[in-house]
Amino acid sequence: MNERSDDELVAGFQDGDETCFNELVYRYKNMLYQYIKAMVRDESAAEDIFQEVFLSFYRNMKQYRPQGKFKNYLFTSARNRVLNFFRDKKEMFSLDDTDENGNPYLHEQLESGEAQPLETMELAELGRRIRQASLRLSIKQREILYLKQYMTFQEAAQLLQRPLGSLLADHHRAVQKMQKLLREEA
Amino acid sequence: MNEQCKDVSLYFYGELDAQRAASFEKHLSSCPQCRKDLAFLRQVQTALLPSAAPEKAVERVLRRPAVGWWRQMWKPVLSACCAVFLVCVFWASVSSQRGLTDERVEWVAYVSAEADAEFNSFAADLAVFEEEF
Structure with missing residues (x-):
C-alpha cells in the first residue's frame, strides 16, 4: 500500500479522521524532537516545546491549508517556540555546553555494562x-x-x-x- | 580552498545537478581535503540520525489532554448565545411597545366615554332649557 502524503493526512484529519493526526505525529516525532532538543539543550523544555508544536497544530488544524509544506510548517512552529524559549531565558548566544544544573550535557549516554x-x-x-x-x-x-x-x-x-x-x-x-x-x- | 570545494555538502546530500556532480567527482580525485570532508559528513549523518522521541511526550500528544471541548466549540456556543440574546432584546422591545399601545387605547376609550357622558348631560340640560322657554 502506498504511503499517504502529508497533505492527504492533513486533509483526512481536517475531515475528522483522528488517526491521520496520529500518523503525522509518528512520521515527524523523532526528527522534530531531535531538532528541538539540539537547539534548547534541555530535555524537559524540549519535551514541552515538542508537545506544544503538535497540540497547537491539533487546535488550529482548521486554519491550516495543505500546500505540500507540512514539514516546513511544523519546523517553523518549533523554531518560533525555540526562539521564545531563548527570549525567555535570555540565552540566545550562550555557547555553554552544560545543562541547566551545570552538568556536562550529554546528548545520549552509552549503555554501560553491555558488552x-x-x-x-x-x-x-x-x-x-x-x-x-x-x-x-x-x-x-x-x-x-x-x-x-x-x-x-x-x-x-x-x-x-x-x-x-x-x-x-x-x-x-x-x-x-x-x-x-x-x-x-x- | 578551491571554488569546487564549496560543493562538497551539496554533493554529499545529492543536491548537485548531474553536470556539477560529475565535475565535482573529477575534482574529488585530486582533493584530499574534500575526500576527508566527505568522510566526515558521512560520520556526522550517522551520528545525528534521529533517536526516538521520549514515549511519555509522544503519549501526551496522542492523548491530546490540552484540547477541551470548549476550545473547539467556543465560537459556535458564543454565536448561539449572541443570537438568543438578540432575540430576547427584540421580543422585550416589541412587547413593551405593545403594552404602551394598550395603555393608549384604554386612555382614548376613557376620554371618549367621559366626553360622551359630558355631551349627554349637556344635551339633557339643553332639552330641559328648550322645554321651559
Missing part, C-alpha cells in the same frame, strides 16, 4: 563525540547542521528565510568547526 564489539563501541564513541561537538557550535551553525538532516538546503533556506549561499557557508563552517573541536579533544 559490545570493539568496532561498534568505537563507532558509538565517535558518534557521541560528534553529537557533543555539535552542541558546542553557535546556534546558527547548530540549527543548519540539524535541519540539514531532515530537509534539503533549499527547504532549509526557505524555512529560515535566508539566502542559500549564506546557509551553505554556515553549514561548511559548522563542519569545519566540528572537525577542529574533535581534533582538539583528541
Whole structure:
C-alpha cells in the first residue's frame, strides 16, 4: 500500500479522521524532537516545546491549508517556540555546553555494562563525540547542521528565510568547526 | 580552498545537478581535503540520525489532554448565545411597545366615554332649557 502524503493526512484529519493526526505525529516525532532538543539543550523544555508544536497544530488544524509544506510548517512552529524559549531565558548566544544544573550535557549516554564489539563501541564513541561537538557550535551553525538532516538546503533556506549561499557557508563552517573541536579533544 | 570545494555538502546530500556532480567527482580525485570532508559528513549523518522521541511526550500528544471541548466549540456556543440574546432584546422591545399601545387605547376609550357622558348631560340640560322657554 502506498504511503499517504502529508497533505492527504492533513486533509483526512481536517475531515475528522483522528488517526491521520496520529500518523503525522509518528512520521515527524523523532526528527522534530531531535531538532528541538539540539537547539534548547534541555530535555524537559524540549519535551514541552515538542508537545506544544503538535497540540497547537491539533487546535488550529482548521486554519491550516495543505500546500505540500507540512514539514516546513511544523519546523517553523518549533523554531518560533525555540526562539521564545531563548527570549525567555535570555540565552540566545550562550555557547555553554552544560545543562541547566551545570552538568556536562550529554546528548545520549552509552549503555554501560553491555558488552559490545570493539568496532561498534568505537563507532558509538565517535558518534557521541560528534553529537557533543555539535552542541558546542553557535546556534546558527547548530540549527543548519540539524535541519540539514531532515530537509534539503533549499527547504532549509526557505524555512529560515535566508539566502542559500549564506546557509551553505554556515553549514561548511559548522563542519569545519566540528572537525577542529574533535581534533582538539583528541 | 578551491571554488569546487564549496560543493562538497551539496554533493554529499545529492543536491548537485548531474553536470556539477560529475565535475565535482573529477575534482574529488585530486582533493584530499574534500575526500576527508566527505568522510566526515558521512560520520556526522550517522551520528545525528534521529533517536526516538521520549514515549511519555509522544503519549501526551496522542492523548491530546490540552484540547477541551470548549476550545473547539467556543465560537459556535458564543454565536448561539449572541443570537438568543438578540432575540430576547427584540421580543422585550416589541412587547413593551405593545403594552404602551394598550395603555393608549384604554386612555382614548376613557376620554371618549367621559366626553360622551359630558355631551349627554349637556344635551339633557339643553332639552330641559328648550322645554321651559
